[in-house]
Amino acid sequence: MNELETDDHLVLAATPLRLGFLGVGWIGRHRMKAILDTNLAQAVAIADPSAEMVREAQALAPGAEVVEGLDALLARDIDGIVIATPSARHAEQAIQALQAGVSVFCQKPLGRSATEVKNVIHAAKAADRLLHVDFSYRQTAGLARIRDIIRSGELGQIFAADLTFHNAYGPDKPWFYNKSLSGGGCVMDLGVHIVDMALWCLDFPAVTSVSSQLMAGGRPLDPGSGEVEDYAVATVTLANGTVLRLACSWRLQAGQDAVIEASFFGTNGGASMRNVNGSFYDFRSERFYGTSREILAEPPDEWGGRAASAWAMHLARSKAYDPTCETILQVTETIDGIYSAQQDLKSESTLTYRQEPL
CATH class of the missing domain: 3.40.50.720 (NAD(P)-binding Rossmann-like Domain)
Structure with missing residues (x-):
């Protein structure tokens, strides 16, 4: 047995x-x-x-x-x-x-x-x-440790978070670049991870507004072009007042294979998980006190599976x-909000969740 x-x-x-x-x-x-x-x-x-x-x-x-x-x-x-x-x-x-x-x-x-x-x-x-x-990425030792610290209240009120995922290569399969097959570009591929990382660490507070800008080939993305974005930035405001700043990209001239970071800032301290030497797999997590820091987790950490x-x-x-699978819906609604907001760069997209019960 x-x-x-x-x-x-x-x-x-x-x-x-x-x-x-x-x-x-x-x-x-x-x-x-x-x-x-x-x-x-x-x-x-x-x-x-x-x-x-x-x-x-x-x-x-x-x-x-x-x-x-x-x-x-x-x-x-x-x-x-x-x-x-x-x-x-x-x-x-x-x-x-x-x-x-x-x-x-x-x-x-x-x-x-x-x-x-x-x-x-x-x-x-x-x-x-x-x-x-x-x-x-929820399964990394470093992010799990950060979530525990946030939930304990040790960092005070979390008022801001910065999350980044830049992939200097981009996908190698053609379907990623076909919007009808992929649903979108780097936001759908990488942004979904950082949105989930942020909301998961913060226990999924409601999202009240989203603003964003998406680009393709160094130009603002034309939503009617059929292209998918290769660079995106977004600001997401949560019902508790926390502001998330999100950025993701494919083929950015980043000087390394990847830039992956999730940083959270509270009234009593901060915490951050960053990839090491451009790795997609190795992360170091730290807690911040003013200008000092302490290590929370370091490689090796076999988290992928x-x-x-x-x-x-x-x-x-x-x-x-x-x-608990229902939190997937809030992540996807936020991704929808990022795509909706870029269609009218002069205004914000205001999101309301779960208007109808699941």
């Missing part, structure tokens, strides 16, 4: 979870390995249009059956599915799986709009099945609907 340690007690799983994997590119395979390493699950079937990706996935799960697509995956007797496909497919694929009674772990973004995300959440609730999204393994651990305990 497999053992699963929880906060309260030890749960014994008589049989491994049976999982399907839809999309086994680098991210899909990385999450597969993290899940299989828990020893709580087995890969029953995998599907991907790339024969090369399938071969590499089979090296991790040699016993997995290779099938043609989502319908074939759902025809197998599986408890859950891991979705790592192009963004345009996420919502419809998640809904189909949930309606089939299968729990879902999906790459971000769950949907290209708040409407798509709301439909997925409704499907999860109706099916009473577990739904999680891979907001992986923790969200996936946490989903598997949760699923081993219960496949039932988890209402």
